Amino acid sequence: MELLNNLLLKIDSFLGSAAYFPFILLGVGLFFTLYLGFPQVRYFSHAWKVVFGKFDKKGTPGDTSHFQALSTALSGTVGTGNIGGVALAVFLGGPAALFWMWMTAFMGMTTKFVEVTLSHKYRVKTEDGTMAGGPMYYMDRRLNMKWLAVIFAIATVISSFGTGNMPQINNIAQSMEQTFGFDPMATGGVLAVLLGLVIIGGIKRIAAVTSKIVPIMGVLYVIGALSVILFNSENIWPSLTSIFSDAFTGSAAAGGFLGASFAYAFNRGVNRGLFSNEAGQGSAPIAHASARADEPVSEGMVSILEPFIDTIIICTLTGLVILSSGVWTEKHENNFARTDLTVIAGNYNDNNDADRNVLYQFLNDKPDNGVQLFNGEIRVENGRAVTNGYTILHARSIAEDVQFIVAGEDPYSGVLRVEDGNIKKEDIVIRGKSLVHSAALTSIAFSKGYFGAAGEYIVPIGLLLFAFSTAIAWSYYGDRAIVYLVGQKGVMPYRVIYVAGFFWASFSDTTLIWTLSAVAIVLMTLPNLFGILLLRREMKDTVKEYWTDFNREHGKDGSAAKDGKDS
Template sequence: MEGLYNFLVSLDGMLGGADWFPFVLLGVGLFFTIYLKFPQIRFFKHAWLVVTGKYDSDSDPGDTTHFRALTTALSGTVGTGNISGVAFAIFLGGPAALFWMWATAFLGMTTKFVEVTLSHKYRVQTEDGTMAGGPMYYMDRRLNMKWLAIAFAIATVISSFGTGNLPQSNGIAQSIEATFGFDPLIVGSVLGILLALVILGGIHRIAAVTAKVVPLMAVIYLIGALAVIFANLENIGPAFMAVIGDAFSGSAAAGGFLGASLAYAFNRGVNRGLFSNEAGQGSAPIAHAAAKTKEPTSEGMVSLLEPFIDTIIICTITGLVILSSGVWKEKHQNVFDRSDMYFVAGQYDDKNAEDINKLYRFINGVDGAAIAPYTGPVSVVNGTAVSGGFTLLNARSVAEEVNYSVGGDEAYTGTLQINEGKPVKENIQISGKSLVHSAALTTIAFTRGFFGDFGKYIVSIGLMLFAFSTAIAWSYYGDRAMTYLLGPRSVMPYRVIYVAGFIWASFSDTTLVWALSAVAIVVMTLPNLFGIMMLSKEMKQTVNEYWSKVNK
């Protein structure tokens, strides 16, 4: 598994983690924002009117209403990215990462408007009578690039697991285990059965379920978040100032947080922003293709609301909870994941300014970092290291009160061999205090409000609803891609594998799942961005034709 993880990290470094990717993603959004004269601002009010049903007609072709298409697409985007992803971005890049999530969402509103409009324009009715759409259809029917359409559809199937299935199941199971103590396999199995019951009903059942779940989960999560925000109201102003002030300078060291460079915060903020709202990924157009309308642009209007709701509202609320509560820079007791911990040569103290500078350069990948991985023995007696010459870093922070045990119960005594920063023995559990990230960080933050420890239950319930609805929506994206590739008969085998993957991910390694999702997102995004750029002139013409009809 460690070899697979290292491969995925290397691949992500060449794709989503590469310096060029954020510029490509934001560049396409910026181009269309200027080219279409800021549609996310000009069309914002009209989009809400479309969602409320003002322009609905039962005679229009399609399978579901504008509102249900929106909630289905939102259920695909509002998931672990809003709870775990925001926490992960702040953990990596500090407050500055939230600013770049905002920038990604603002420009992403236009990108989603474009991709949904074009995909809806070239949707088709399948042999089973349902509508099918998505970027693969405009690539095939308009660009005459069937090879690109096939590549995108394959990437969609992969991404349905890497984005909508595996990380969602993993996030639910880990949160439920931490809060209620339930075995992840049991959680995954029960939810896997429920998932199967929903997705076997197709788009009609999926849309009906998400139309009820999405508003409910938003209300539950909002109540818990506001309880923290109002309890820490005096810190909201400084939190906003840190987000904006650090945006173009990077985030300085604070508490256990060792700081993040501007480049790192920018890259991780954009990357997590895409994971959260999926603008440019080409996933939402598949859900919106089912909407009842003769006007592709009207469905594009609906879709531009998604990044606003998902990132600018929900992710901001999560970010303010984490920043105002101060938990992002505190060390918390936790069991160290092997992929998160790293032994380095030399002894360093995060309360020493010179050591902080060295550690900052090391964890942010700054050239010329003086710190090297540790290779050698670590002598341990009754769970405590008694030899020196090394520092254990976990979750990008200096670990404290470190304990070594066998299976988490029996204190370890003996020699632990370290090779290139990693323990050779994999059966030794290492725990202690360090920074934490993902759902664990958000869960701790929710306990710092008026609800106290009860706040962690709100995160668990919210995460379960968010992530489960995302898994439902992405099963639909995957089965539409399978319909394009191999026809309707391939859908049922796909759904069976999808449910099996959901159960498996509930007890798999967290970091491995996130690494897979990072790669899958980019593999799907790049062909879609290329395709919509090729049709930029047609997009403007389609929008102008729509307004000429509306204004009559």
């Protein structure tokens, strides 16, 4: 498994983690923003009117309303990325990463408008009478690139497990265990049954459930976030200032945070932005293809709102909670993850400017940084190291108050062998103070508001709702891809495997799944971006036709035209 994970990491280094990928993702969004004349700004108010049914017509084909399609798509994007993903971006890249998440969302509003419009235009009615759409259909039916459509559909199935299924329940189960002491297997079992009951009902039941969950979880999370931001109101302006001032320089060192270069913050911000709002990935168009609409552009309008709600509103709230509370620069007691731990040669102190600079170079992958990985032995007595000549880095920070524990809570005594910075003894727990990230960081931040320690409960409850709804939405994305690949007969077996994988992941290590997901996401994104670029002229003509017909029917002010002519 470790060899496979390393192979996937190597593949990912040429795909999503490569330097070119953020430029392609933002570049396509920028191109369409300019090519279509800033549709995310010009059509923003019109999109709200469409989503609430102002221009609906009776008898239009489809399975869901505009609002239900938007809720389903949002339930697929609003998940762990909004709670843990933002925290991870700030942890890795500092405040500057949040700026690049915003840029990804702003450009992504146009990208999503394009991909949803084109996918809706080429959707089909399946054997059971429901709609199926997504990039694979315009790749096949319009571009005549079935091979590309097959690659996209297979990547969608893989991503449904690696993005929407296994990591979501794994995060839920861990959060429930940490906060309430619930057994992960029990959590997984209960939620797997609920998941099965929802997704077996198909898109209509999925849409009915998500259209209820999304508003509830949104209100709950906003209230909790504002309780922290307003409690730390004196830090709002400094937090916003740091986001903009660091955007093109990288984030400077602060507290236990050792700093992030521009390249590091840019790459992590864009990648986390994509994971959060999925603009360009091609997943949301699958949900929007079910909407009742005879004008593909009208559903494209609705999708403009997704990155705005997901990233510019919810992710910004999470970011301001973390920045205004100051917890992102503080070290907190935690059990160290081996994947985040490195032992380096020499004694370093993060209160020393020279040491901070050297470690900044090392953590931001600067060549010739002078840091050497430690090789040797660490002698431990009663859980504490008694030798020196090395520094333990955990979560991109210098670890403090380090303890070595075995057999539950027993302090370890003996010798630890270290090779190339890795402690070789596996059956030992290493605990201490360091920076923390992901949902754990967000959880700590939510305790720094008007609700006090009780605020921490907002994160596991929010994560439960967010992540569970994400799993529901992605089951639909996967089954539409299965319909394209093998037909309706493959849907029920897929759903059974999907629920089984959901249960299994609740108590399993999903490191490999996360890595596989990273590769699959890019295998969805790159073909989709390539395809919509090829159809750029058709997109422009389709939008023009929409406004011509709309003005003829409703008038330029959106009210019904009396004589059928433009008003």
